[in-house]
Amino acid sequence: MRSAKYSGAGPAAEVVSLIDVEVPVPGQDEVLVAVSAVGLNPVDVKIRAAARDFGPIQYSDRPGWDVAGRIAAVGPGAEAWSIGDRVFALASFPAAAHTLADYAVVPAGDLAAAPAAWSAAEAGAVPLAALTAWQALEAIGVVAGQRILILGGAGGVGHLAVQLATARGAHVIATASPAKHDLVRRWGAVEVIDYHDGDALAAIGPVDAVLITVDDTLPPRNTVAPGTAIVTITGLPPAQQAELEEWGADPIRPILVHADGAQLAEIAALADTGAVTPHLDGRFPLTALAVAQERVESGRVTGKVVVVVDPED
Ligand SMILES: NC(=O)c1ccc[n+]([C@@H]2O[C@H](COP(=O)([O-])OP(=O)(O)OC[C@H]3O[C@@H](n4cnc5c(N)ncnc54)[C@H](OP(=O)(O)O)[C@@H]3O)[C@@H](O)[C@H]2O)c1
Structure with a gap:
């Protein structure tokens, strides 16, 4: 073979x-x-x-x-x-x-x-991207009504995180280039922000949780309030972690995806309802x-x- x-x-x-x-x-x-x-x-x-x-x-x-x-x-x-x-x-x-x-x-x-x-x-x-999104949302504990900011809403992990968080009833705000905004909205994001536009990023306001899927990227200062949960799949240097915690974020949770057939079965069940494509x-x-x-x-x-x-x- x-x-x-x-x-x-x-x-x-x-x-x-x-x-x-x-x-x-x-x-x-x-x-x-x-x-x-x-x-x-x-x-x-x-x-x-x-x-x-x-x-x-x-x-x-x-x-x-x-x-x-x-x-x-x-x-x-x-x-x-x-x-x-x-x-x-x-x-x-x-x-x-x-x-x-x-x-x-x-x-x-x-x-x-x-x-x-x-x-x-x-x-x-x-599978790798979907399980990463799933395990990140589990680490956050995303529930209906929460405001979640997904930094990188159009990539492999981000586009599935937008759909999975939307399926849980979250209010999803995602960053992406303008050419990708229509798609990211179709996946369920309520607000899509051009990550090149500093004014638009500054206008987001406090969120309950942030999922970082882009290397070397911090959430805008105004989005982090006391208790904001931050999960990163790209890791953060200790100085940046300390900075976010100074702003009031919960301790930063870096995650590494692991294989898990039972979680994939849950994702497959959602897929068959049309919630994730x-x-x-x-x-x-x-x-x-x-x-x-x-x-x-x-x-x-x-x-x-x-x-x-x-x-x-
Ligand atoms: N910890 C883990 O278990 C785990 C698991 C999976 C992935 N990862 C890591 O997570 C990262 C993302 O993985 P992925 O598969 O989602 O990557 P990917 O699909 O290659 O991401 C590409 C996307 O990122 C967007 N992007 C680039 N810079 C951006 C920015 N500053 N803000 C918003 N969007 C931006 C690009 O959009 P534009 O073309 O518009 O710029 C593109 O759509 C990688 O570093 C990967 O190694 C970690």
Whole structure:
């Protein structure tokens, strides 16, 4: 079967290739998935460029974490799943998973049935981003009526966070470039603010919670009031954390997404009500993985970039 392979650290065009490897065999509590589609994430390209682990995130020269496809074989202990089931997963994260291939072994606990409402490309595109959004909103404890500011409402995580927070009844305010405002409103944001416009940012006013999905970005000063909950998926230098806490924010909560099939099943249930729909920025065949990674590296992606491994599914 084909598998993506990195030859070392470096630019995608130089180090990404496809190799031929044996189809893996599922072990205890694992299944084999015939891969249909795999989402790409900033972590994929950051870790490829460096060719090393990032803290608990394990580097492998055979990449890929997101996956959607059909079950092709079931290991011992995973008999709750059947051959042919349509599934999606964030596989094994933060351990390596090698999903950018024709087949991938996935721990059964990371799987959920793919939403009937989504194509295979949509299901494969979003597990890491959707679980990040879900776990961030859980960390905030978002409830109906809360004002939540999402810094970066048009990216992979942000566009799903806007939809998931809207589904919980929150009043969502999101930042995005003007060309993306109509889309972000369609996803449910009540207010969409151009992040280049200092006056508009200054006019937002206090919020109950902030979700930071953009590197090196702080919420505007006037949005942080005593008790504002701040969750970041991009981390904050200690000096910036201290500054926000001085302004009255609750202690800052940085989160690292983890694989969780049960949470993906909750997201799938919402998807089937029509409350969450992935937006695909671009679809690329596995043979164009380097070009797909360059698109992610541009930093301009709206929604998700997905690699379609099996165009027939
Ligand atoms: N901690 C975790 O577990 C975790 C999980 C997932 C992702 N992450 C990290 O979170 C970050 C976001 O991930 P992602 O997948 O959402 O990224 P992404 O899809 O690549 O984000 C791209 C989007 O960000 C927008 N953007 C850029 N600068 C902005 C700004 N100053 N304000 C508002 N929007 C801005 C861009 O819009 P324009 O084109 O209009 O600028 C574009 O739509 C990455 O650093 C990623 O590594 C962390």
